[in-house]
Amino acid sequence: MSDEDTTTIYTINRTLFERVSSCACTLSANTSGRMVDSRRKQIASVIFGKIALHAYTMLQIAPSNSHDVHGYPFAFPDYASVFVLARAVMEGYCTLYYTAIDDISEDERNFRILLGDYHAKKKRVDLLKALGRTPAELPELEADADALRTALQQTDTTGIWDGKKLFLLSNTDICAKAGIAQRNYKPLYDYLSSYTHGYPISIEQILDISSINHVLNLLIPFLDVCSGYVCFAIRDFIRLFPDQNVFVDTIIQRTIIRFEENFRS
Numbered sequence: 001m002s003d004e005d006t007t008t009i010y011t012i013n014r015t016l017f018e019r020v021s022s023c024a025c026t027l028s029a030n031t032s033g034r035m036v037d038s039r040r041k042q043i044a045s046v047i048f049g050k051i052a053l054h055a056y057t058m059l060q061i062a063p064s065n066s067h068d069v070h071g072y073p074f075a076f077p078d079y080a081s082v083f084v085l086a087r088a089v090m091e092g093y094c095t096l097y098y099t100a101i102d103d104i105s106e107d108e109r110n111f112r113i114l115l116g117d118y119h120a121k122k123k124r125v126d127l128l129k130a131l132g133r134t135p136a137e138l139p140e141l142e143a144d145a146d147a148l149r150t151a152l153q154q155t156d157t158t159g160i161w162d163g164k165k166l167f168l169l170s171n172t173d174i175c176a177k178a179g180i181a182q183r184n185y186k187p188l189y190d191y192l193s194s195y196t197h198g199y200p201i202s203i204e205q206i207l208d209i210s211s212i213n214h215v216l217n218l219l220i221p222f223l224d225v226c227s228g229y230v231c232f233a234i235r236d237f238i239r240l241f242p243d244q245n246v247f248v249d250t251i252i253q254r255t256i257i258r259f260e261e262n263f264r265s
Contacts, residue, residue, distance in 0.1 A: 003213045010216040011065060013223040016255065020230045021055035023252050027237060027244045028052040039113055041240050044100035048237045051092040055230050058085045062219060063212065079215050080195045080202065086222045087192035090185065093229045094171040097178045101236040111155060112168070118148035119166045178232060180263045188225055228259035235260075 001009075028049040036042050063077045099112060122145045128138055167174070175185040195202045209215060235256050238245045248256075 001217065003211075006213045006216050006220070007065065010220050010223075013220050013227070014059075014062060014064070017055070017223045017227045017230075018059055020227050020234065020252060020255060021052065021059060023248060024048070024052035024230050024234055024237075025056055026247050027234065027241070030244055030247065031241055040100050040109060043113065043116075044096060044237065044240050047092060047096040047099065048233055051089055051096065051230065051233050054085045054088045054092065055226065058082050058089075058223075058226065061085075062223070063215065076209055076212060076215050079219055080206065082219060083192045083195040083202075083222065086226050087189060087196055089226050089229050090189055090192070091171065093178075093233050094174045096233055097236060098167060098169060098174045100240065102174075102177060111152075114148065114151060114155075116166065118145065118152055121145035121148055178236075179260060180232070181265060184225070184228075184263045188222070192222070227255070228263055231256045231259045232263075 028045070031045050032049065034045070036045070061078055062082050099109075099116065102109075104112075121141060125138070125141050125145050128135065128141075169177075171189070172182055172186055176182070191201075193199075205218070231252070234248060234252065238248060
């Protein structure tokens with residue numbers, strides 16, 4: 001691909017990502033602090049806001065064009081951090097769908113939320129103890145965690161109440177239920193994970209970078225993929241908050257449909 005083609009395609013993908021991310025930020029801001037009638041909506045609002053914030057930060061780090069090389073403390077933009085955030089966007093969508101969108105019974109949804117509450121309390125207690133801290137609220141946190149654990153034991157037969165596992169489904173399974181084929185999740189997620197964990201492949205690619213266009217080439221497919229995941233998050237969020245649909249313009253609606261078709265295969 002020529003440098004000119006790279007710049008053109010990158011600009012198109014970045015512009016689209018900026019548009020869908022802006023829409024997500026608008027929806028999140030519009031619903032922030034709103035009184036809701038269920039824990040499901042409360043959790044969905046927080047997770048959706050997290051996705052929107054990750055997308056916003058990605059745009060602050062990703063270069064605006066092939067000439068955007070000034071002002072960076074290193075030779076090239078920190079595209080590796082864009083990849084780490086891209087992984088967080090994908091994971092955030094899976095959590096949103098699993099917790100608040102999946103078409104399941106209310107009993108099942110309540111169990112998933114209860115498990116999440118227990119997991120959060122237990123991890124917080126474990127962290128405080130690992131750090132050697134004993135704040136005044138620690139006994140209350142431990143009591144809350146024990147109460148949630150007891151509630152889980154009364155309804156669960158999987159043994160998941162040990163606090164080590166949060167989801168009953170894998171992210172690949174969650175994506176399949178959401179209409180995302182495995183090839184549009186697993187290999188992309190694994191690649192992004194190499195940057196999160198500092199695997200050799202990520203180090204090799206950093207060493208191979210020779211120009212800003214090389215960076216843009218690496219970013220192009222993942223800005224596109226993240227546009228899709230943010231679109232899916234928007235699609236699902238307005239199912240819970242249908243009044244926000246008025247802020248989803250025709251271009252975003254068409255983009256959602258396009259990604260539904262592309263992600264399915």
